Amino acid sequence: MRRTLRAHGRRTAGVAALALALTATVQQPARAEPTTLAEVRAALQRLYHDAEVATDKYNAADVKVTRQEKRVRTLRAQVGAAERRLTRLTALAGAAARAQYRGGGLPAEVQFVLSDDPRHALENASLARQAQQGTQLVITAVATTSRNLRADTDEASDVLNRLRANRRTMDTEREKIEKHIAAAKRLESRLAASQRRELDAMDTKDANDAQAKWVSTGILGKVGTTTTAAGKKAVEHAAKQIGKPYVWGAEGPDAFDCSGLTSQAWLAAGVVIPRTSEEQWRRLPHIPVESMRPGDLIIYFSDASHVAIYIGNGEIISAPRPGRNVYISPAGSMEILGVVRPEA
Template identity: 35%
Template sequence: MAHHSTKRSKRHRAATPPARGRTVAAAALTAVAAAAGVCGTAAAAPAAGPGSGASDTDRGTVKAQIAALYRQADQLTQTFDAAQEQESALSLAVQRSQSKLQTMQADYEHQRAAIGAIAANQYRAGGVDQRLALMLADHPETFLGNEAMATRVSDQQSRKVAEVIEERRQIVQLQRAAADQLSALNQTRDTAARSRTQVTEQLHKAQSLLNTLSAPQRRAAIQADLGADPASPFTGEQPDPNTPDQNLPAPSDRARAAIEAAIADLGKPYVFGAEGPDAFDCSGLIQQAWRQAGVELPRTSSEQAQAGQQIPLSQIQPGDLVIYYAGRSHIGMYVGDGKIIHAPHPGTQVRYAPLMSMPVNMVVRV
């Protein structure tokens, strides 16, 4: 297998997740999957095609193509999930920047009014001519740069002018940062939209292939696990004949709580981009299960692979995360007895699967 350095990321105690428009997003994503025709277990009526009259080789090829499309959709789903997570963080950052900018702008205008009062007083006292008074009020940075003018105000007034200049500098800096954040947010939204479109295309292709099979064959193809990727040389970790130990308990109370949460979600549908509570994609299920155990994990399978200590497959214990494929595009939770719980792909539900039903990239203990 490919070797990855062990990384520990800071574990966060679970808190109420920030509002991210999950209800709207989940509804939209459910509609996308439904449009693709593979969100539920029922398949569309078969079009004219090989069906039951096709050879076993033809049917095997079609099923392999369907599995490949589901694997590709799974990987694209993780790209979408990452974009959604980044969009949420950037949206919050933009909101905070805009709020801070409004506060600073209001304070700046108040300070400028105070500077105007200084200029007016100086003018009335005959200390500054009208032209210089206007410069003091409208362009304080120019005023301080004029030595002759600066000597005509008190130290306290000079400090007030300097404070206004600094606040103006900070406002300009924050405006630029907010513009950069907004640009990044728009780019992230574009990435999410492209990923959603690509996933939908893959699901449509899978549905077209499913329609060439008979009803029993369609059901079998939909319910099949993702399996190995014949197009990839990656074979993953291989188990020791004596492992996994079926009798090992979960190593911690949190691991037991996460397993219980995952078990409670058995039977809930896979929906692209969903993170619960009624539907999940693979990483959304893991994040939700560990959140119920008091641990906040990142959103995607590749990020979750870095959320704890990498463990040899021979030392796997219940509650450990199992990351699959070379691109770390799928994830499940080991629950003992040689099984994982995972959300496989559209058309399936959260369910048990054999630990080695897909090529294992790494095992991580949270």
Template identity: 35%
Template structure:
């Protein structure tokens, strides 16, 4: 990590500590007989499971929200096309009406063939016949345009209705998924509220021991994360954005600027660097180029859990910047804070 970036991290960390110090103290939970005698390891397993379920539900919600945004844009586009088609249909019907009136007004005219036989100047009559032919072709084109525009308007109307139905379905799905996230977070709060301050302290200590052990294993294994590779210019910009968010609260579904969830932080960090990446951790894992941990550069993304439900930015020297979970803040942590699935890079062509 460069000296400038290290100073930036330290400054942000100090600011975050000041924010935490200013926060009001939480009430000490009352002991729950159900959890009072449970082993710390068992409590930690349950708590981590609940956090994972909440994060998975959050990423599902985020994915639906992105699809809903795209569907709204599609509905708007189709509505615009339909409005233009209806205007064109109105013009075509007006032209067809004028044609019908002309045909009615000229219905008593003698035929061009008889006019040719009776003409004093046959050549002039032939020239008039060419004009009449062009008029006839123009009338045929007017009728053709009317028919084609009617078909186009009908098809666009059907597409617009289907797109709107899809939008309504996605909106309903998003509502159910929002309720799912809320319910799972309620389960987390219920478990935490049942623990004593001593149990909470023991949980934190036990989790730290697990992370320290996992970090040592990851950093000493063959193909360990790089501690020396430099970021690209875009990677450096994305990482600086993420570091500047240290201390801001985690909030599920949030993309900043005041709060973030894990993939909200990574997607906005890279957007600030001029690179658009997918919104959710699962899409980032599915769509961005995979790289081995040994090729990690600062700014690359580390994906966690078998179902790719958490993501962080690699800071360098075996550390990450991420928005951990509900109740916590954007922070710097060891890369092995969670079970690593793999790494991806938005940094384009790599030397």
């Protein structure tokens, strides 16, 4: 399965040429040219992994901008509402003052002297003063709130501008992602059909070996087999996406990346979770692997760069990488970092 290409001159030359083209395209530091299919496979895995890490960072930057845009819109709406209320209160206070002026309002002490009922005059004067004081207090409070909201809005807008600038910087990362993926696809496309079959066989063997090792620990006898209503909905939604292509940065409905699939699956179940695999790992409750149940998310690799939804029976549904479709695969086929539970 892992025979070298050195024994096959034309295949060696082809792989070497692809390696040179690959290095030039993505401008990576010089590496030893792959001379075996195993080395080509390692190069492909590295490219796709780097693309997935960069994708997660790009998605995270995009989420921050979207969230901040919403905050700025909310603050601006609150400022507008406060200023409209202030305008109304000021107008009402002015109208009351003008009405009092037109009505020839007298000072409280004069009303007291002239009134047939001094107690009634005092009550009227007291109520008038309370009303005036109350109105002024409200106007002052609303004016203060309006100033504070404007200050908060200015600060939030500054943060938004910085986040947008960061996202523009991430556009450079976007170009790198696309170059990595394009280079990997070219490398795969130029392999002979027999070489691609051999690469697939390597992937399958490694996945099956890793799954067998994981299952041999007795883990499947410990994990849960039933789930909640929300977990069931999340799994069902993920299952409906099987066969749809992986597209980096996509979250449906026609294509997905790994965290786009898991976040949308749980959104369909009525639970909002972070958009990226890194944030899902960082912010969602961690569950021991032996306690997981269908619907839980398995986070893969030490950098939390991949995520899939566990569906039971030792299997997951995931959007694996560019060039592949959403599919069912063994849960233990990759390095498991841990498990998180969206609804905990």
